[in-house]
Amino acid sequence: MGSNLARNMARHGYVTAIYNRSHAKTVALIDHHGDEGTFIPAESIGDFVRSLARPRKIVIMVKAGAPTDAVIDELAPLLEPGDIVVDAGNAHFPDTVRREAVLEKLGIHFVGTGVSGGEEGALNGPSIMPGGTRDAYVWLGPIFEDISAKVDGAPCCTYVGAGGAGHFVKMVHNGIEYADMQLIAEAYELLRRGLGASAAEIGKIFARWNAGELDSFLIEITADLLSHTDRHTGKPFVDIVADAAEQKGTGRWTVQNGLDLGVPITGIAEATFARALSGRKPQREAAARAFPDTGEGWAVTDREQFIEDVRQALYASKVVAYSQGFEQISEASLQYGWDIDLGSMARIWRGGCIIRARFLNRITEAYERDPNLPLLMADPHFAETVGRSVPAWRRIVGEAVAHGIAAPAFASSLAYFDGIRQQRNPAALIQAQRDYFGAHTYERIDRPGYFHTDWSGDRTEHLQ
Structure with a gap:
């Protein structure tokens, strides 16, 4: 992705200095793509820094964690106040906050930036989510907006917020991506088991769905993957792939943060646990x-009818995943003081990124109608479409349970839907239990304050 991002910048007319710890990779980029723009190759990190105009704008694309720290430690002594360091890897946002604090003492801007779209997106236009200071965005914004994907002429890049906001939003993007992929996999399994259909037949169903409201990058590539035949065995490609899904940690980070914030991102959590x-x-x-x-x-x-039921269940469950993800971003923005514009996040995810989908236009419109929308699912458009899908959703989850097919993301999304719409839920009993065994107190519905009942004594109630 690093080399493709550099090529993207050069293609857009930016003089682009490049450095890799392995100089052979730098030479290979120049040999194969040197005619795409103006590159300045460097053999050492010192030469690389000296080749840059001030304020220096440096984009790091290395493995998250210790390798990123190592590069920053090597760069920092060579930089001057006002220079800008961009971490465009999949960093955990607390690491971004820590790194920014260290470099701020040196007068150096540190910008944690989410970049989504894979290698192809990096080359042809990704979705870009920069955090950091607004001063840094003054310098970076025109470049990033220029090289980003465009939808209806609008760049898929905007300033996200201070500190770790950029990497946080990218983390939640990836969490939604986990849910989206798991839901698609469950839909595939239900179609396979319920219809006894071949991979190629199911691929055609997904291709048909991609022409409607489920139109998205992930549905599109699923149709392509299911139609592919393995050259070595002649079998459907999906049937010769090992059924153990890998993960790089962003899903786990999203779930852990959801617990920290107290936001019930159940669909994302179930998708992450399904991979585990x-x-x-x-x-x-x-x-x-x-x-x-x-x-x-x-x-x-x-x-x-069964195919249509699966389609509707998939759509409704996807809306739940996005609704939960946007609620997580909203709560983080509030607790961390980031002031993130949710509508802008939906807008920049419409192109370039892995979860790009037609209905992100609808999400953008929902936040334009009500920037303070407390729950995306409650927007009139989504309330109507999800409500219309509920009977099919229930039938599909019921069929999965009846036939022993694991559909955790479908089922948990439906359970969330039923839980979030209940005006009164059984948590009242849990509060009573907590007070009974631990004197943790409870609130009443008829008067304010916290109360405790003397359960082991005369059961009198006391205002605490």
Whole structure:
């Protein structure tokens, strides 16, 4: 992604200095792509820094964690006040906050920047989410907006907020991505098991869906993947891929932060746990021996209705994932003082990034109608479309349970929907239990204050 981002900048007319710890990679970039713009290759980090005009604008694209710290430690002594260092990797936002504080003492701007779109996006136009100071964005904004993806002429880049805001938003983007991918996988499995359909047949269903309101990059590539045949075996490609999904940590960070903030991002959490479960091969094998599949058939009687039910359940569950993600961003913005514009986040995710989808236009419109929208799902448009999908959603989750098919993201999303719309839920009993065994107190619905009942005594109630 680093080399492609450099090529993107050069293609847009920016003189681009490049340096890699392995000089052979720098030479290879010049040999293969040197005619795409003006590059200044450097053999040492000192030469690299000296080649830059002030204020120096340096973009780091290395592995998150210790490697990023190592590069910053090497750069810092060579820089001057006013210079700008951009970390465009998948950093954990607390690391960004820490790094910014260290470099701020040296007068150096540190800008944690989320970049989404993979290698192709980096080259042809990614979605870019810069944090840091507004002063730094004055210098970086024109460049980043120029090289970003464009939708309806608008750049998929905007200033996100101070400190770690840029990397935080990218983290939540990735959490939504986890949920989106898991939901698509569950839809595939339901279609496979329910219809007995081949991968290629299901690929055609996804291609059809991509022509409607589910139009998105992930649906598009799913249709392509399912139509692909393995050259070595002649089997559907998806059938020869190991069923243990990898992860690099952003999903876990999102879930951990959701717990810290007290935001119920249940769909994202279930998707993250589903990846973890997929990798527990010894445990899965033990469970398969202990609880073998009975082999009972599942004969869907109305093929087209079933396909439509899965489509509607997928759409409604996706709305839940995005709604939860935007609530997490909103709560983080409030607690960390970032002042993030939620509508702008939806807008810059419309192109370039992995979760780009048609309905991000609808999300942008929802926040334009009400910038203080407390719950995305409650926007009139989404309330109507999700409400219309509920019967199909319930049928699909019921069918999955009845036939022993794991659909954790579908099921948890439906449970969230039912939980969030309840005017009164059973948490009242939990509060009573906590007071009973731990004197943790409770609130009443008829008068203010916190109360405790003397459960082991005469059961009198006391205002605390």
